[in-house]
Amino acid sequence: MEPKTRNDGLEIQFFLYGLTIVYKTSSSNQNIYVTERSEFNGIRGKFRMLQFSPEVVQGIINMEQPQCLVASYSRITVDLIDHYAIDFKKGFIIGHGIGTVSSYYPDKNLLTAEIDPLVVEISKKYFGHTGKNVIVGDGQALLKIQEAQSQDVIFLDAYSGIEIPFHLTTKEFFTLTYEKLSDRGILILNYIGKIRNDELLHTLYVTISEIFPSVKLFAANPLSTASQNIFFVASRHVLEDYSPQEATSIQIIGK
Template sequence: MNKKIYFNLFVVSFIIMGLEMTATRFIAPSFGNTVYTWGIIISIFLVGSSIGYTIGGFIADLKSIKKIMNYLYIFGILTIALIPIIKSTIFPYLESLSNELGTTFGVIALYFIPNLIFSSIVTVLMKEGLESRVNGKLIGNLHTSSAMGSVLGTLVTTFFFIPLTHINSVIGIFSFLIFIAFLFYNEEKSKPQQFVLIVISIISVTFPFISTKSQLSEELYQTTSLYHEIYVYETDYYNGQSGDFRYLTFGNETTIQGMMDMNTPSKLVLDYARSIWGISDTFAKGSERVFIIGHGIGTLTSQYEKENKEVKVAEIDKGVLEVSRNYFNYKGNSVEIGDGRNILKKQKNEFDVIILDAYNNTDKIPFQLTSKEFFTLTYEKLKEEGVLIINSIGNLKGDTFISSLKTTVNSVYPFVYIFAMEEKVGVQNLTIVGSKVPLDDKKITGQYTVEVDDGELIFDGNTKIFNLN
């Protein structure tokens, strides 16, 4: 009996924590990956577990416990297996909500019921493991089995499952593991009723893998890295133009991280890339040394390399670099894998241009690259005539992040300019430029110099800005 209980406690606890670690991969493409995202995820899991423990305690005292447990396992397998289907069905509707509300309802829809079910199972297993004996050693062993499952569920999911396979396949693996635990727990395999339950379980386990196949059918490439769900798509039409377009996204097809027309690879397709290049070419035309945080598909990196400039690029995700080489023809050797802030800190020479073009998932700049401490570092690494160029996404009016980003940059750089492709209010790419000396912003053609309201300063250890990564 104890071996069966220990094994099931281990597996069920493994799955609970494994599911929690997959949450941002389903949430981030639609609502971003911020500290608030994790706060919502953890809170909902804790609430679900608390309710589940209470329900499990009630079930554990019932006489028909074996039959109920069988159904809990089957229903648990089904609720896990349906996660990718639920995500693809309801998230398009949730995306009209704010990031916080969308994250909350999204996590509840995907995880609340399975977490509640498996937390209930944990409580029942604990009661069964105690049998008629109650002593400290036995209680400690049961909790240790559960704790070890939680630890390994966290580590294996984070460092093995997610980096090596599609997120839907990870869900399929979890369904299969619970199915194995169910078989080990279920001693009455010969009854027709038990046979039907097993068949239902097997069918449920296949759902995530079927979902994976259907989602991948129209993609050129997909991979899961330590940091992103990386997708490469192809289309013959973009923004009113025909061509052989290929683009990179981090799980949200509407937020493009980089695009190339394969017929003319050197052409800068996206507005933000043309803006960065134009500003750099205007305000630092004679530049020799360029530092870029965020490699993407390598379009800007290649442009600077062709100009025979000394380019240093920091890219945190090795998977992004590999995709840029394999699918976007990047051939250079200017990229170093690692955190951009740390790599910049180690540079001994000053730069003419520093470009910040880094994003976590969809449209959020990593928090450590938005603080006053970070911009002070860029100031120290720039030459007197150098410029800092930031690719940001936001609204000209009522956008607390853009206002705070501008104010924070201005707290370090005496001269700050914001350029936009359109003067109208609405979410768009905004290029923020910081300089130690005044610049003639009228030299930038095809863009508008715009103003935004002042906001709160962003610091490493203290910020009032909501919705930062």
């Protein structure tokens, strides 16, 4: 009998999560899986997901209702955009996934940077994305060539496995986003971590606050001690207080 490989172990984990692997491949950046399940958050359907690991979902769609936003983090993202950047004209997304947010705004000028060409191809083949306005390349490098103060929304949703690539967490990067945002533009960052005692969360908050005069944070479950989606919203102008339908404004406690 052959010993189990690391990939064999991962596939067992997918099975234990109740997932069926539809397609799998590897790029120079990560393992890539397309999985399916028949139920999500108590709702029946044909749910198809893009995953780089069993624990994290990069994108999810209900193939029976492809226009619906299945994941709460996607609904929170568009809620924040619709409130803080209502009637935005131009935006830049770093991290394509299956193109959920860009597909939600088909009539907007939204350019997406995705470093992995396989992710783009899989989003088209398995999730019905058109591939429109997606450029393959490093998000920071592609943002640099945009005109100053040309973006009304910059959305950072890039992950390598379960972590944001380090160069997209630096003062240099957030200074670049400040330079590219319009006067009333917003930066949104989707961070997966813990509200309390999360050193990187604290570091991100300090770094972003050194550059942007107004920064707010939101989480779906402010009482949870587990990892969850935490949203930064930052801007040149003062951001008013707001309570998204599925999230709550939070304050950082400890490092």
